Every structure is written in C-alpha cells, then in structure tokens.
Amino acid sequence: MNKIEEAQIILKDLGLPKSQQNEMSAITLLALCNIKETDDWKDAKKISLGVSKGIMKFSTVFYDKEYAANTRETFRRFVLHQFVQARIVDYNPDIPNLPVNSPRAHYGIAKEALEVIKTFGTKNWKANSKEFRASIGDLSKKYAKRKAVDRVPVTLPNGKILKLSPGKHNEVQAAVVEQFLPEFAEGSELLYLGDTETKDLYNDKETLAEIGIPIDQHSKLPDVVLYHRAKNWLYLIEAVTSHGPVSPKRIHELEELLEKCDAGKIYVTAFPDFTEFKKWSKKIAWETEIWICEMPSHMIHFNGDRFMGPR
Incomplete structure (x- = not known):
C-alpha cells in the first residue's frame, strides 16, 4: 500500500x-504532514503551507502528481474547507488575524489531529482515531444529515419524486423537469436525469435503447434528456451554473454519440438567471435554444428564422 x-x-x-477521501485530499494531508513516500507516519510534523506554492508544489515534487493552476480553488473549496471543519487542519495558524483574501493565507495540521495521525499503523490507531471522532465530531455523519435535509426534490411527469443532491446546478435541473417540460415540451417523457453526486440518477434504459441511444455512455449525455414520442423529438438539455453551455463542440460530441438515433434533436441550454446567461452567451452554438429559470415562460432562440424544433 502506498502513502496516498x-x-x-x-x-x-x-x-x-467520502468526497474528501479522494487522491487530492490524500495529497493535501501528506503535504501538511510533510510525509514523502518513504517516510513513516510517526515522523509526521506540522508545516504551514499555502495552496499553490505549498501543497500543489509538494504534490508535483514528491508524488509526481501535477495539478493545473486553476485547480487551487478546488483544493480550497472541496478539501481544505472540509479539513478545517473537521478540526484536522487550522487556517492561518501562524498569523490568525490575516485578512480573508491575503496572499499569505496558509494551512497547518492541527495539533490534536497530528498526534493521532502519528499513530497510524500501530496498535493504537483504531482506538485513537475513534476517540478523535468522538471528541471532535464525525464530519461525514454531519454532512449526511445536512444533505438529507438540503436535498432538492423534483417531481417527475409520472408523479414520482426524486431527491437531488443540494446545489444550484441541481436546482436548475429540477426547474427544467417541473417548469420547462410542461411549458415547452408538453407530452414528453423523461429519459435521463443526472445528479452532481449520482451521474445517472434516473434513466429509462429501455426507451433509450429503443430509440438508438447508447446506454453505456451516460457520462456523455447532457444533464436532462426528454423525448416526445408522437413527434419523435429529442430534447437535449444542459443545465449551466459553472460548466459550459451547448457549444459547437458539445453539439459535435452529441451528434457522434447519437448517430444511430433518428429522432429530431433539440438542443437547449438552461440557466438559473439572466446574469449567468450573459456570462456564457458568446459560447452558445447557433441553432440552439435558451431557457432561463427566472423567466420560465419565455425562450431565447439562437436561430433567427424559426422557433423551437429539431434541426
């Protein structure tokens, strides 16, 4: 077993x-404990590191794992923030009164956590880690309870209610099913609905296969897929909050994926608000449709000469 x-x-x-048990999280822990591949955990020690020139550099130099410069925010938001919440890491331990956006911001392994981590691999580890969870709190249980409360409900056309993981992206997806579908795709069936945690949370495998859509490549499907059987129209909908809209490149990818599907294809990008739409407007492909949650009874047609329909 390697150090990661x-x-x-x-x-x-x-x-x-579980989302903080991945490789990025492991690398972060190793960096903050100053543990290289040949080191023993008993030799772990506290060192204060920033993200880019500290943790990410450590990852490249000692583990040959190189992360792009724009992932430093991912380290902060999805690893270090949770480490601080779990009392494993201290934020700005050397200079506690640093401004929030200071370039000198840094992180250090918490003293209590360090003492426990140093016993990993010994007969005391299980007891020590259990005691740590009991005294500090089990963050995974807290997150599970919070997610159960915060999940986004969505009512499907058949009346079934699904619970999406919390987040703005899934709120847009829920709005597509509950508001866009009855307004602009009335009579359509829901064939596929992704989730930020469970990519293929809902999929009608039988119908997908029937109309020629590969059922083993859900990762390439858009966020929501609707099908109007009488018209043989397929609505391919991307919900945009942080990732891109239906661009020319995305259309090319989907056309390749759906080459055996003879349904008429309607490409739609769904945005939470007009501000988000304006941010991405230059990347949206022509001959596609725009729907915005805050004005659900209207559409923006990126085509000029026709209203919504397959190309």
Missing part, C-alpha cells in the same frame, strides 16, 4: 466524508 492509499484510509477513519 494510506492517507485515504486515515481520512476515512478520522470521519471525513
């Missing part, structure tokens, strides 16, 4: 949620 795998076990045993 060991770090993942440590994070799990200390009560971190």
